[in-house]
Amino acid sequence: MTGHHWGYGKDNGPSAWLKDYPIAEGNRQSPIDIVPAEAVFDARLSPISLSYNNCTSATISNNGHSVVVEFIDSDERSVIRGGPLENMYRLKQFHFHWGGKGCSGSEHTVGGKTYVSELHLVHWNAIKYKSFGEAAAAPDGLAVLGIFLESGDEHRFLHQITDALYMVKFKGSVADFKGFNPKCLLPNSLEYWTYPGSLTTPPLYESVTWIVLKEPIYVSEKQMGKFRMLLFNGEEEEDRKHMENNFRPPQPLKGRKVRASFK
Structure with a gap:
């Protein structure tokens, strides 16, 4: 397996990443299982502020x-600013992780509970670093906002994304997608847990301040089905596999403290 061929299959999935990325056994790997009873309420944590206007x-x-x-x-x-962050971090991209049909697929778990999917809004420390690439390798370079998706009613804004997925069915495809504001994907409450962690995909850099929202948003099975129509493969590849179960399981906490913004 070369570094470029990591994935989520039997032979190139998370358990095989260590071979090319020894940091996979590092001290601040993500995701983790957040145990609410063991998270420490920290009164010094201010609310997070998202300026996505x-x-x-x-x-x-x-x-x-x-x-x-x-x-x-x-x-x-x-x-994004406030909370555990010392300065503001600029939004770069967001992406999702999800399971197979009828299966959970969140990366973080809460007291062992998994969700249908998890949304990651990735921000970088543009005050301190010159580029996203430089920030991604620095201990305080990235701030990722994690939002759980729970099975339920149709999400009234997510269809803007699911309706566009047919344009990017194959690996390597890119389409214009202008004017979408992720503010509409936030839950009502921005109460959160936070801990020092890593990217959850190779190169697994330990550069992420994680901010995981307690309140999930809801998504219908039909909407999730559209994500599973995507393919892990390029158009020219023959052995086509639907994109699902694209998540890394929880990693050991190794003495880290999870702080909560709420009691």
Whole structure:
């Protein structure tokens, strides 16, 4: 398995990543199981503030591992600040992880509970670093907002994404996707857990301050079905596999503290 061929299959899935990415056994790997009873309420944690008012999406793509919505990187108006963060972090992209039909597929779990899917909004420390790539390798380079998707009613804004998925069915496909503001995907409450962690996909850099929202958003099985119509493969490949179960299981906590913004 070369570094470029990691995936979620039997031979190249999370348990095989260690061979090419020894950091997979590092001390701050993600995701984790968040145990609410063991999380420490920290009164010094301020609420997180998301300024997505003039947020501008640019493209939607299938990178062979997930579906990714990218933002115009120079846009300084879409930022996250507050909470555990020392300065503001700029929104770069968001993507999803999900399970197979009728199966859960969140990366983080809460007291062992898994959700249908998990949305990751990836932000980078543009104050301190010159590029996303530089930030991604630095201990305080990234801030990822994690939002759980729970099975339930149709989400009234998610259809803007699911309706566009047919354009990026194959790995490597990219389509224009302008004017989407992820503010509509936030739950009502922004209470959160936070801990120091890593990217959940190779290169697994330990550069992420995780902010995982307690309250999920709801999504219908029909909407999730559209995600599973995507393919892990490029158009020219023969052995086509539907994109599902694209998540890494929880990693050992190794002495880290999970803090909560709420009692």
